[in-house]
Amino acid sequence: MMPIDAHAPITITALKWVPPFAQGQVRDHRLRWMMKEVGWDYAVELIDPTVQESSGYRAQQPFGQVPVLREAGRPILFETGAILLDIAERSGKLLPDDEADRALAKCWLFAALNSVEPLLAEISVADIFLEDKEVAKGYRPYAVKMAELRLGQLSGYLGDRDWLVGDDFSLADLMMSSVTKTVHHTDLVEAHDNLAAWRDRCFVRPAYKAAIAEQCAEFEGHGPKDMGWGEETNEKGEEA
Template structure:
């Protein structure tokens, strides 16, 4: 991946290279890397300077989204470029043998909750953030905002019910389903300041698991990687 290295030269090219920003999607991968203890080098992709639209970044991810990685020691010992946070979590779980069960049934329970986050939680919470915190808040018509408020409440209800029966999202073992989901929940009630809007107090099991998630040392580290300039 010579193009990406032109803009973000690797000091340690033998290590996994992470290209990211500490957003809910970005920190999924930094948290996972911290959890599994795999050495890596992090590179900040700044939205302020449109790094994600640069030819170098597009050579790695044509969809111009963070995060993305290059693992110089991929399958068969060959370099592996990879984008999409869910795909990267699955890859790192398989590479490390951690946070994704070996048992087939349990494995697919985890994968279904990762897909639940990718298809529902991320897109819906993100739209709510736009209409509540960013430019969309100035729209006089509140029907778009309320649509995402209602869907976010529904999703939180699904998660709360699951967590009322299990310690973590896919069961009683911490997994990539939690690493995928809880950064978005944290962002919803924190950065987006939408806790009151979605009635977060009505989801006590979500609050309990979120507290346990952010208390993990690897999570605390990963939430700030890559460091903003």
């Protein structure tokens, strides 16, 4: 695993601990993955709800979320899509050389975040976050129908392409494959052979594997107490 350089000029934020269902899912993995793809060093600042709720952090990330990217002499960036695009443009990596393909890769970056992620997230709402289990049960079939629709459309576009745009893995593949992790606890992606194969092509990349291993290793040394939660927090993050 690539070591994290505590003196690196770039720092990203991540959460000290999350429940098992979210480990390997927290969105800082997108930045770790991207940084490893382009070969940039970075340090990680692990934060907890006290920091998330502080006015200092809200000035960096108005919603108190992770990740942000801090770099001396530059504005602090938030929103993983914007950060990935910034890194791609500055490093000259993970964006196609061809101008038309470059424009298309940006379309797919936004499509991942704007047209696919919100629909897939509804399944997490039904499965994990809705407290009224009856309401969740009633809502889930609709959420599944909408997710199936989008993933079917994505599969239709992908066809027998190896990558979403052009001949190489790009930030569009990075973001879209990361977005499919939202439904990793279902077989909705596996319902489409080409989609599952493309996702696996993304996830077999050493940079992805190292990013996930790194995030999960940080959770090892922490627990619910580090987030100010009771030790009885269950695997969904609910306190008993």
